[in-house]
Amino acid sequence: MIKENEVFSKSLTVTNGLGIHARVATKIVQRMQEFRCEVTLIKDDVEVSARSVLGLLLLAASPGTEIVAKATGPGSMEAIDVIDRLIKNEESEQNR
C-alpha cells in the first residue's frame, strides 16, 4: 500500500544534449499538469517545483547534471518517470 504522504525520491542525470532548457522545461510543466502530486527537483542545495518553468530554468541543469526528483501524492512514481524520460531522451532538435 502506498501511503498518502509518502515521499518518493530518485536520482536522475540530465543527459539530453542541451540540459533542461526552454523546450524541456516547457514540456515538463505541461506534462505535470496531468498529475496531482507535488514534484520538486533538487540540484545541490536548490529545490524547485517541477510546475515552474522559471524554477526549472534557474536550476541551470546543463548536460551531465545530477539532480534528485522528489514527489509526494498520487502518481508520484509515474511523474518522476515522465521527468526522467524528458531529461534523457529529448528528440533531436534543430534549434534548441
Next chain:
Amino acid sequence: MKNRNKIDRTKAPDTTQPAEIEGNKILKGIGVSAGVAIGQAAVIERLTTEIYPQCILETADIDTEIQRFEAAVKDAANQLKEIKKTIGPGHPLDNHLYIFDTHILLLEDRMFFQGTKELIASGRQNAEWALSEIIGRITSAFDTIEDEYLRERARDIHFVGERVLRILMGHSEERRSHELPLNSIIIAHDLSPADTAQFQGERVIGFAIDMGGRTSHTAIMARSLKIPAVTGLEHISRSVQTGDTIIVDGTTGVVIVDPDGDTLYRYRDRQQVFLKYQESLMGYGALPAVTADGECSVRIYANVELMDEIEIALGHGAEGIGLFRTEYLFLGRKDLPDEEEQYGVYRQVLEANRPHPVTIRTLDAGADKVSPALNVGKETNPAMGLRAIRLCLKRRDLFRTQLRAILRASVHGNCRILFPMISCLTELIETKAFLEEVKQELSKEGEPFSPNVKLGVLVEVPSAVTIADMLAKEADFLSIGTNDLIQYAFAIDRLNEHVNYLYDTLHPAVIRLIRQVTAVAQATGITVAMCGEMAGDPLNVPILLGLGLDELSMNALSIPMVKKFIRSMTIDECRELTNEALQMQDRKEIHDFLESWIRERFPEDYFALHSQQTNDR
C-alpha cells in the same frame, strides 16, 4: 582574392570596414542568417523597463491594482495565443511554436505572477513598479548561470514582462507586419520570438537588431524563415530612421545605411547572385558525390560537435558523420560526464544518422582544450604535451568510461571509433588492447555491443604519416586531420599571427604528406578519409580527388558545393591537375593554378565562394 591563403579562418571575422564601401554609413554586427536584403528601415520603438511610473498605493487601492495586473497578464497571454495561432502546421516557424507555450507558462509562473502580486500588496507599489522589480530580480538570478544558453533565457522573462508592462501602460499592440510597407527591414533594439513571428511575412525582408548573438531567438527564427539578419549591432535602433534605405548582408554581418548608387548597384548584383546560387546549390546536397565520368565515388560526411548540428548536416546532404567531436561533453564543467550521460549522447547521434556511419572521435582534450576535472597539470608546451590519446592512455578510468559508452551505444547505429593523435604503432596497439579489455568486460556483464565497430587512426602528426603503412595494418581506416598535421609539420601555431602566414593547405609539403598516406591506401586498400578544414574547401576538391581520398568530412554548409564540384569533374581531369600541382614548388603557384582553373570552370561558384569567404568562421 589572390592571397586567399592568407585568410585566417581561425580568427573572428574582420571587423574593420571594408574599404570598397567607404563613404556609406556602415555598421558591423554578427551575420546570423545569410543573404542580402535591400529595403526600407522600419524602426520598432519599444519602451524599456527603465521608464515606468512609480507610486505608493493607498491601502484601499491595493486590490484594484492587483486586479489590474491580473487583467494585464490575461491580456498578454491572449495576445501570445493569438500570435501562436497565426503559425499553423507547415509554417516555417512551426518548429518554434513551443516558445509561445514557454512564454505563456512564464506568465503564469509563481515567481512572476504571485511574486508581483505579493510585491504590490506588501510594498504598496503600483503594478508597473512591482513588475519591473520582479523582472529585475528574476533576470539577475539568471546572471549567475554558467551555461551560456540557459543564461540567455533571462531574455525570455524580459520579453514576457515587457509585454505585460506595455499593456499596463496602455501602449497599443505593436504594428503588425501587414501594416508595414513592402520591403521592410525590421530595426529594433531587441525582438522577442513573438515580435519576430509577427514581423514576418512577405513585407519583411530583413532584420537588423542591436542585441543578440547566434543563439538568440531572432537569429534562429530568421534562419528558419530564410530572411537575412544581422544581430549585435549595438546602436542601430537609435541611429536609423524609419524609411531610411538599408542594406542587410546577413552573410558578412554588414549593414549599410543610406548607401550610394554604386553600393546599391553592387549589392543588388550580389543579392541576385546569392539567390540564384543558393537555389541551384542546395539541389546538389541530395545527390551522390560521383565524378562526371562515373569513375570515382567519394563519401561526403559532416564534422559535428553539437546535437543540433546533425539535422543541418543531413539536410545539406551529409552521408554520415566523419568526425563527431566529444570534447564538449567534457569541457566547461567541473565534473566528468559519466557512462550513462555519454551513452545517451552517442546513442542519440547514432540513431539520428542510422544507417549512415558516425565516426566518434575519442576525447581529444589537452593543449587548448582543458577542463579542471581532467586535472592536467600545467605544461610548458601543451601542444606537444599530454593530450588526446596520450591523456586517455594515462587516464584509463576516463578512457574506459568513454569506450564503454561508445560500445554500448554502437548497437544503435553504424558506429566507428577514431583515435586522435596516434604517433607510433605501440600507441595504437596499446589502445586496441585496452579496447579489447573493455569489450571483454562488457561481454562478462552481458552488455551488448556491435561486433562491427570500425577503428580509425586520426593521422595528424607527421610521424603517423611516415608510418601510415604500419598503422594501416592495425586499423580499418585512416583519417587525415589537416589542421593539426599542418601545424605540426611546419612547427607553427596557426593562432600566432607572426607565423600563421606559413599555414597553408596547398603548400607542396602538405600535398606530399597527403599523397604519402593515399599511396598507402592504394597499396593496401585501406580507406583514407580527410576531416580537416582542407576537406571542406571547394577549391581543393580536384586535388583531393586526384590524390585518391575515399571520404571527405567537412562543415555541413560546404557539402552542396563540394558535391557539385565533384559531380562536374572527371577523375582524369583531377589526376592531371594534381600531377601538375605536384610539379610546382611554390604554394602561390599552386593556388593561382587551381584558382584560375576553378574560375574558368565554375565562374558562378567562384564568385559565390569569394563573397562567402569573408563570413568563414
